[in-house]
Amino acid sequence: MTTMNTIPITTQTRNKYLYDRGTKKLVLCHPVMHYLLILDREGKDLPAWISSLTEKGITIDNCGPFSKETIFYYFQKYSILKENGYFQTGEKANREKLVFKMKAEDVRHALANTPQVTFEVTDRCGLDCRYCGFGAFYDDYDKRQNTDLPFKTAQILLDYLVDLWNSPLNLSHHRNIYIGFYGGEPLLNFPFIRQMTDYVSQLNTRHNRFTFSMTTNGLLLDRYMDFLVEKDFNLLISLDGDEAGNGYRIHKNGKPAFPDIMKNVELLKTKHPRYFKEKVNFNAVLHNLNSVSRIYHFFKKTFDKIPGIAPLNTSGIAENQKKAFWKTYANIEESLYQSEDYSMIEKEMFINLPTIRALSLFIHRDNDFVFDDYNRLIYPSHSQSRFPTGTCTPFSKKVFLTVNGKILPCERIGHAFMLGSVTEKDGVKMDFTGIAQKYSDYFSKLENRCSACRNADNCSQCIFNLENLENKPVCSGFSNQADYSRQIASCIDYIEDNPGVYGKILEEVITE
């Protein structure tokens, strides 16, 4: 069997396709063409095989007999595709595309063009959610010590970034940069937020404007909502649906937080209806006390909102907590398809669901007619090379500053993977060469695996979530030919069942 880049696909309805990773084309196939692909993958000499046939040809299971003439016709079509880049070997294509060496300039450039800076304003929180990313389940974060991020530390980082944003390395003009406030519960350190919004408002940046955003548990909204409205914050409220679904969201004293949060959210809705409609969203964590259906119906009925739904973070789980964690964990797709009205929910929640997100990625990344920007459309080289895995180039999506002054590329990865630091004494310490080297080292550990992975183009696996990253990382997302074939087939199955979704995704979804 070859490691051919083209895979034969048969959907549940027995329709036959070939998907070619090299050309990024899905081709609907006659059974004979599909059969030729299978033979070719097995290493059969197709011209010799065809010559050896009688005029009667062959019979393909469930499809019928096909004459030699018919087979020859499809061989001609097959040959045309082959001459035009289909049916190449996969590993070579991966190695040509994947860049395992990151350069300091890549990191510096990403930082100068980062779209978001998020501050961990405090590690204090009024709640004691059982599944909290800084709670008992996990052991990959700095110890919570009721620390607040000093404004001065954040200011030093921001000043450092402003210099980069004003430099020629910044390729954008009038671009929005999100200044995010995260916790703990950020509103517990409100003076920081006020100082920071004032400071950002007077920053002298040539090419950027700023938007504030915050993730909150909602407990202090009654006190600060007017300020948030005045500063036009994008507000994401964490709430797991109805009262029973919020069973893990409890106060330190063990009392349920749901009634207090709801009271504040209702107040916000009543007092600032327009702001509530335009700027407020909800995020629910799925677990064993709620379900996709209940979450959806609660938010739809109560606030006329479509919530985001996130599963529990499966990386960084403490060894002694694994059993309890998996008892609490719930899978979004399983939960969705257990509901009677899943079809309606799927349609309504659309991109908020992993099925649609996976399909969107397939449509956007595995087709030859979707491009991130104009350069990728025009220049062939722009559409090819990329770093392996689904790990972002550091800071290309976000800069995250912890209460302890650690700089991370994201709030979702362990604090041990800090890429720099900020202190009042030493300012910003960031070694671009060292960061690039660190990433290159991780990538090199995965080189053989990524080169052999059929899903390398579509990978969403962050290296920082891999087990045993420092020694011999294990990638649970690795796809061999059969895995990949199944993934593609499930996408096509979905489109066959829901043809309207294809156009809707292309029209409405952005996956950059």
Added chain:
Amino acid sequence: MNKKYWLYIDSFIHIAQKKNNVLLYHPYTGKILEYTDNPDAANLVRRIRSPKNLGVIGMTSEELSNPAVHAFVSEIKRHFMGDVLDRSFSDGKPVQMPPHVKIQKDIAYLKNIKSRSVGEKIMGYLSEVSIYLNEECSQHCHICPSAFRQFPCCHCSPSLKKAVRMLDMEILDASLDEIGGSSSVSLNLLGGNILVYPHLECLAALLKNRGVPYNLFVHYLNLAEHPNHNASISPLGGSPGFYIVPVSFPVDEDKFRIVCEILRSRHVPFKFLFIIESSDDVNRVETLLLQSRFQGVNSAIRIFYNGHNLDFIEESVFINPSTIEKKRPPLKTIYTNGAVNRSYFGKLTIMPDGGVYAGVKDPCLGRLGKDSVYDMLSKEMSAGKSWLRVRPKMKPCKDCLYNRLCPPLSNYERVMGKNNLCHIYPAG
């Protein structure tokens, strides 16, 4: 028995349709099938392209036996453009993923979303800047007034009696900070005669220092007549760029030879740019380069429309279906042709007075030293006339089935005031 089938046109086939006219183009074979005023073919294609059908429609044996349908289906099968599948092969309707070209940072999208900006990563689009440093030149080439409007070429002031303009070095230096931020940008430095631009050495040093590659455009007569040949070559030293040497007719062979010797002896990468206006000029270039002393020199030709040589332009530039079939534009080119102009996209021209243009026939985007390059690029992307000037949006090409197969609109068309330099859609 009325058997049932699925009919489809392969998703790699480019389809263009205007009312009852249909064009199918196979990018892997170059084959073009054209159906003019053919309602049967047009209806089938319309149904296949309907979003709800995803490229596949149901047919019965009765429908397929209709002579017009049969002819269409047989032809697309014969040319490997589509197929008919017996419905008994499967238990449900198959689908295709018809190509709807989508650019995630599409300008129309960015304009409509409040939190986004047309200027996102805008400097990343800048790929080539042609900078006219001065207008001073002592030659009297007849191509001078208008060649630069057709392709990058030297150009001097129409009236040397007037004050000759020259690009302010301080302003240029400041702007290079912005321009040089784009890692993939390259520069063309042109005049006039740039060898008399007083800041050329200084500019070259700045560019080398910043690691920005640049080409120098110097007319061969200016190079030949320069009093110090070493000095004329030195601004390029250490740059990965080329000496681009325009050669207009009639050619002074002695001076051409001198230039050739200078450039060869100093091991400078160079390219002659022969500016031709007729078939005779083409022959002259061939004869010249056949001489043993000029063999192997790097050269290219640029066709120049002088207002009187339309026949030659027709012969050289005009396109027809058979040239397209021979050239076999790939799918990506077809996708690009619908979205951006490959000839203009990413390019800026700066004139000696600091005026910045996306195309030399277009309105000025701004002025170096006064306006930011970021602003000017954003202006071109959101309201400009060049980068996104594509045939599917321009008359008469917008009504032509070939509009995505033809090469992008060029400066020739702008200069001649006629978009369809072709034998395909001559009516416009």
